[in-house]
Amino acid sequence: xxxxxxxxxxxxxxxxxxxxxxxxxxxxxxxxxxxxxxxxxxxxxxxxxxxxxxxxxxxxxxxxxxxxxxxxxxxxxxxxxxxxxxxxxxxxxxxxxxxxxxxxxxxxxxxxxxxxxxxxxxxxxxxxxxxxxxxxxxxxxxxxxxxxxxxxxxxxxxxxxxxxxxxxxxxxxxxxxxxxxxxxxxxxxxxxxxxxxxxxxxxxxxxxxxxxxxxxxxxxxxxxxxxxxxxxxxxxxxxxxxxxxxxxxxxxxxxxxxxxxxxxxxxxxxxxxxxx
Amino acid sequence: xxxxxxxxxxxxxxxxxxxxxxxxxxxxxxxxxxxxxxxxxxxxxxxxxxxxxxxxxxxxxxxxxxxxxxxxxxxxxxxxxxxxxxxxxxxxxxxxxxxxxxxxxxxxxxxxxxxxxxxxxxxxxxxxxxxxxxxxxxxxxxxxxxxxxxxxxxxxxxxxxxxxxxxxxxxxxxxxxxxxxxxxxxxxxxxxxxxxxxxxxxxxxxxxxxxxxxxxxxxxxxxxxxxxxxxxxxxxxxxxxxxxxxxxxxxxxxxxxxxxxxxxxxxxxxxxxxxxxxxxxxxxxxxxxxxxxxxxxxxxxxxx
Numbered sequence: 001x002x003x004x005x006x007x008x009x010x011x012x013x014x015x016x017x018x019x020x021x022x023x024x025x026x027x028x029x030x031x032x033x034x035x036x037x038x039x040x041x042x043x044x045x046x047x048x049x050x051x052x053x054x055x056x057x058x059x060x061x062x063x064x065x066x067x068x069x070x071x072x073x074x075x076x077x078x079x080x081x082x083x084x085x086x087x088x089x090x091x092x093x094x095x096x097x098x099x100x101x102x103x104x105x106x107x108x109x110x111x112x113x114x115x116x117x118x119x120x121x122x123x124x125x126x127x128x129x130x131x132x133x134x135x136x137x138x139x140x141x142x143x144x145x146x147x148x149x150x151x152x153x154x155x156x157x158x159x160x161x162x163x164x165x166x167x168x169x170x171x172x173x174x175x176x177x178x179x180x181x182x183x184x185x186x187x188x189x190x191x192x193x194x195x196x197x198x199x200x201x202x203x204x205x206x207x208x209x210x211x212x213x214x215x216x217x218x219x220x221x222x223x224x225x226x227x228x229x230x231x232x233x234x235x236x237x238x239x240x241x242x243x244x245x246x247x248x249x250x251x252x253x254x255x256x257x258x259x260x261x262x263x264x265x266x267x268x269x270x271x272x273x274x275x276x
Numbered sequence: 277x278x279x280x281x282x283x284x285x286x287x288x289x290x291x292x293x294x295x296x297x298x299x300x301x302x303x304x305x306x307x308x309x310x311x312x313x314x315x316x317x318x319x320x321x322x323x324x325x326x327x328x329x330x331x332x333x334x335x336x337x338x339x340x341x342x343x344x345x346x347x348x349x350x351x352x353x354x355x356x357x358x359x360x361x362x363x364x365x366x367x368x369x370x371x372x373x374x375x376x377x378x379x380x381x382x383x384x385x386x387x388x389x390x391x392x393x394x395x396x397x398x399x400x401x402x403x404x405x406x407x408x409x410x411x412x413x414x415x416x417x418x419x420x421x422x423x424x425x426x427x428x429x430x431x432x433x434x435x436x437x438x439x440x441x442x443x444x445x446x447x448x449x450x451x452x453x454x455x456x457x458x459x460x461x462x463x464x465x466x467x468x469x470x471x472x473x474x475x476x477x478x479x480x481x482x483x484x485x486x487x488x489x490x491x492x493x494x495x496x497x498x499x500x501x502x503x504x505x506x507x508x509x510x511x512x513x514x515x516x517x518x519x520x521x522x523x524x525x526x527x528x529x530x531x532x533x534x535x536x537x538x539x540x541x542x543x544x545x546x547x548x549x550x551x552x553x554x555x556x557x558x559x560x561x562x563x564x565x566x567x568x569x570x571x572x573x574x575x576x577x578x579x580x
Contacts, residue, residue, distance in 0.1 A: 276329075
């Protein structure tokens with residue numbers, strides 16, 4: 001039964017002081033970010049629509065940007081979480097689970113579920129505090145809030161959770177397959193930055209090629225690569241543009257394939273891994 | 277006695293280095309199996325293989341009748357407890373919290389069980405403390421590791437170098453705990469160690485491993501005989517000498533070409549009087565005593 005493993009994993013995470021650190025940072029970054037933007041905007045002189053250099057500053061954009069894995073808290077949280085999760089391997093306590101007769105698949109899945117719950121819980125708390133603080137300075141959006149905006153919010157929120165599960169699967173794979181926490185963190189940061197950088201480079205390439213009226217087939221290939229890049233996709237979520245069926249497929253399928261891929265890799269590697 | 281653990285030709289390689297080479301081993305219920313070998317001989321690798329931490333390249337083993345390649349090995353493993361190399365404990369938790377977390381894994385809800393195992397290993401004083409395991413001495417960590425292994429009421433307890441880092445009082449208390457658990461709860465033990473003198477105080481059976489090969493399996497009784505005091509008497513009439521000795525003392529005897537080897541303690545005054553009264557001419561008398569260390573060295577000396 002995996003219940004015992006989950007109970008033990010949640011227990012060890014709850015007992016870890018780094019969880020408190022995560023909570024504090026989640027609140028601090030949620031307070032600082034809207035405050036800084038509000039100061040910058042008031043300093044630069046925003047128009048009535050709260051636009052500076054054509055960028056709209058709204059509570060909604062603040063909320064969805066707070067899920068971003070490429071800046072401030074989005075970068076720190078997975079690193080802290082990796083340290084907490086890898087303690088089972090660095091302390092050698094994972095041996096207790098194997099000796100107790102638990103299967104390696106159960107141990108790995110328990111690690112993934114624990115990681116997912118913690119990353120979602122902390123990130124959602126951070127995002128909602130950001131939303132609350134942002135509403136003190138900005139409107140929710142530039143247009144009046146309607147029922148369809150509510151469904152859009154809900155759909156975008158679920159998509160953000162899906163992206164977090166993608167990160168959780170990647171972290172679980174790295175923690176269970178690497179020999180030490182340092183290597184797992186370095187690899188996580190490297191993969192994240194590589195995906196974000198590739199996304200940015202492709203975006204620039206697309207803009208340039210479109211301006212120069214380049215080869216249509218190359219532009220469509222670049223568009224495809226850009227859209228299947230899960231970490232790049234997070235930038236589109238919650239931007240206000242309604243999702244078409246194609247958008248939904250491009251957001252959901254790569255994330256689900258990524259989650260399954262990392263879980264498959266993790267299970268395969270951990271099942272054969274010799275433990276010290 | 278049915279076998280608790282039966283190992284057949286188990287082999288483990290790390291790249292080109294053969295850590296364990298075709299080991300065969302049997303542990304019966306109630307045994308305290310002393311697993312003896314020098315550093316790097318393959319003791320810990322065998323223990324890791326049994327506990328499922330690493331996988332064999334060839335060979336197999338049966339744990340409580342379950343083959344290691346079968347689906348029910350997990351269930352069999354739930355009947356063992358182990359401390360492999362270093363105690364597997366959360367350094368950022370107290371002793372009680374460590375055991376509470378292990379209870380969750382084992383599905384134990386009874387907190388009195390935690391207090392009971394803490395008391396078994398002599399850690400009852402820290403049961404209510406918030407002190408983290410990182411602040412424990414090496415000996416306390418070792419005891420906590422044993423408490424974690426004991427929590428699931430194991431039938432086989434595997435202890436890898438359990439005396440490491442313990443002070444003399446700690447060594448005595450762990451030794452007494454092993455004997456008590458074996459006697460009162462019938463727990464079978466597999467204890468690896470290179471401290472032979474300590475192991476000889478508890479073990480009922482020994483397995484001597486060197487360079488990845490199990491060289492000898494011997495019971496404590498057989499070892500006692502091997503290491504016992506021996507007296508070698510030679511004479512020009514070995515047959516008459518053997519008959520006289522056989523009738524004079526109850527000891528186990530071995531006959532040589534020029535005399536007799538007496539195993540164990542004997543009253544030499546009475547024996548010599550009997551030999552002289554039979555007019556047997558004694559050529560030489562040699563008294564010998566082999567220690568476990570000497571025996572071990574003589575056994576591993578033959579390995580190439």
